[in-house]
Amino acid sequence: MTNMFKGKLFGIMIPLIAIGFGFLAGGIIMLISGNNPITGYVALIQGIFGDIYYFGETLQRMTPLIFSGLAVAFAFRTGLLNIGVEGQLIVGWFVSVLVGIVIEAPMIIHLPLAILGGALAGALWGFVPGVLKARFQVHEVIVTIMMNYIAMHVVNHFIRNYMLESGQRTAFINDSASLSSDYLSAITDFSRLHWGFLIAIAACFLMWFILWKTKKGFELRSVGYNKHASSYAGMNVNLNIILSMSVSGAFAGVGGAMVGLGTYNYANILPGFTNLGFDGIAVALLGSSTSIGIFLSAFLFGGLKEGANNMQGQAGVAPELVEIIIALIIFFVASSYLIRWIYSRVQSKKEGK
Numbered sequence: 639m640t641n642m643f644k645g646k647l648f649g650i651m652i653p654l655i656a657i658g659f660g661f662l663a664g665g666i667i668m669l670i671s672g673n674n675p676i677t678g679y680v681a682l683i684q685g686i687f688g689d690i691y692y693f694g695e696t697l698q699r700m701t702p703l704i705f706s707g708l709a710v711a712f713a714f715r716t717g718l719l720n721i722g723v724e725g726q727l728i729v730g731w732f733v734s735v736l737v738g739i740v741i742e743a744p745m746i747i748h749l750p751l752a753i754l755g756g757a758l759a760g761a762l763w764g765f766v767p768g769v770l771k772a773r774f775q776v777h778e779v780i781v782t783i784m785m786n787y788i789a790m791h792v793v794n795h796f797i798r799n800y801m802l803e804s805g806q807r808t809a810f811i812n813d814s815a816s817l818s819s820d821y822l823s824a825i826t827d828f829s830r831l832h833w834g835f836l837i838a839i840a841a842c843f844l845m846w847f848i849l850w851k852t853k854k855g856f857e858l859r860s861v862g863y864n865k866h867a868s869s870y871a872g873m874n875v876n877l878n879i880i881l882s883m884s885v886s887g888a889f890a891g892v893g894g895a896m897v898g899l900g901t902y903n904y905a906n907i908l909p910g911f912t913n914l915g916f917d918g919i920a921v922a923l924l925g926s927s928t929s930i931g932i933f934l935s936a937f938l939f940g941g942l943k944e945g946a947n948n949m950q951g952q953a954g955v956a957p958e959l960v961e962i963i964i965a966l967i968i969f970f971v972a973s974s975y976l977i978r979w980i981y982s983r984v985q986s987k988k989e990g991k
Contacts, residue, residue: 760891
């Protein structure tokens with residue numbers, strides 16, 4: 639029992655240690671580049687908590703990151719690597735906006751329908767690599783990476799040729815399909831915080847419930863752990879692989895719907911990837927692919943990206959430094975073996991004394 643408790647405690651400590659090392663290395667980089675790390679980090683914190691508007695924007699930024707992190711984590715928990723969350727998020731964004739523009743209905747029907755459209759689009763984009771993996775053993779990493787590019791260019795094609803309204807964007811969605819909240823915006827000094835944040839919290843609970851409290855969730859995890867033993871036990875391995883990728887894609891598609899229906903209320907021609915899907919890989923990794931961990935790591939990443947603007951304005955620190963800090967945090971999380979080795983050396987010295 640004691641060893642199990644220590645193992646769980648250390649599993650929690652690794653992300654915290656990685657975050658500490660990341661910020662320490664970022665401070666060293668600031669010193670080398672001629673900036674004051676204390677001033678820079680104070681400006682970063684003020685850019686998150688210093689004003690209720692910044693805090694609201696942080697919550698708004700973390701909302702799609704929660705969904706992309708859940709998408710990556712769901713696939714990983716079932717033995718798959720979904721690198722196509724970016725593409726699934728893009729098609730989910732586009733289809734949810736399309737439903738929001740084309741259909742006219744009461745909000746109680748229209749809004750869930752638009753979100754469902756995003757989920758189905760993302761699920762379809764996850765279904766394809768799932769089928770190829772299950773039927774032909776084509777590695778899902780290769781297929782999902784390629785489908786990111788297909789998603790971006792297909793969506794851009796449809797917007798440019800059929801839905802272009804003004805500049806590089808579509809028309810605005812109908813109010814009945816919008817997640818925008820006058821109440822949440824007002825209490826956060828008119829930030830872009832919307833109802834999607836509450837949906838993201840519910841999604842964290844949903845992933846946990848599916849994977850750990852349902853029979854199908856047990857099957858999905860079992861197939862990911864050992865598909866041969868699962869097949870021997872009578873489980874349909876191929877069906878579970880397809881289902882896993884589809885559910886993962888659905889999470890990503892809803893993340894895109896949060897952006898399209900909540901943050902912007904339109905879709906636009908993308909000059910490049912949004913990176914929300916790729917950031918989800920980092921969110922899931924730092925959060926150890928757990929619901930609560932993903933929520934907290936999404937808050938960290940959302941805060942870093944929001945606070946980066948304040949770092950540049952108040953401390954003169956280039957906002958790209960935040961990307962370096964995030965990369966360093968992920969590096970140290972991935973280097974958990976090194977952290978474990980250092981920790982074991984320290985503990986052995988303490989026991990020796």
